[in-house]
Amino acid sequence: MSERDDFLKAHMEVEEKLNFVVQILPAVYAQKVEPRRAWANLLFFRLFSVGQSILTLCIEDLRQKEPVPTDFCSLDHSSIAALTRTLLDTWLMFSYVSEIAISEEEWLLRRAALELHLRPVIGYWASAIPKPKRRKSSNPKCFH
Numbered sequence: 001m002s003e004r005d006d007f008l009k010a011h012m013e014v015e016e017k018l019n020f021v022v023q024i025l026p027a028v029y030a031q032k033v034e035p036r037r038a039w040a041n042l043l044f045f046r047l048f049s050v051g052q053s054i055l056t057l058c059i060e061d062l063r064q065k066e067p068v069p070t071d072f073c074s075l076d077h078s079s080i081a082a083l084t085r086t087l088l089d090t091w092l093m094f095s096y097v098s099e100i101a102i103s104e105e106e107w108l109l110r111r112a113a114l115e116l117h118l119r120p121v122i123g124y125w126a127s128a129i130p131k132p133k134r135r136k137s138s139n140p141k142c143f144h
Contacts, residue, residue: 011058018055021048036107039114040098043090050087054080 001009025048028041057080097114 007058011055014051015055018048018051021051035111036097039111040094043094043097046090047087047094050083050090054083054087057083 021044025045028044031037033041057076093114097110102110
């Protein structure tokens, strides 16, 4: 099997997975969920968007204005690499945010870090996710 065949096979496998995501996205967004899942849903959508962008850069018909010989293929490696890095960063954040076995306090800390980091990027999205309610504490500096 040639490198081109390997590439086309991998491309088809990724495309199949993204087509599955397209099928489940409406069901995911139709649900009313708590903030923890809302962040995971936003990151899931970002994973889909970046993956779709990478696939689009790999489709010859969209990249080539004129037909080229079938044994020649040129890719925009720097753009694909940048998007792949974004995809990996988003996957790590998705895993970090959607971890089930953490306490509510740790989740609130993770959420604060996420909002601080992403505020310039997502702006109005953060305002769409409900803020956690403050619980009364004996320590006024403690946020639960």
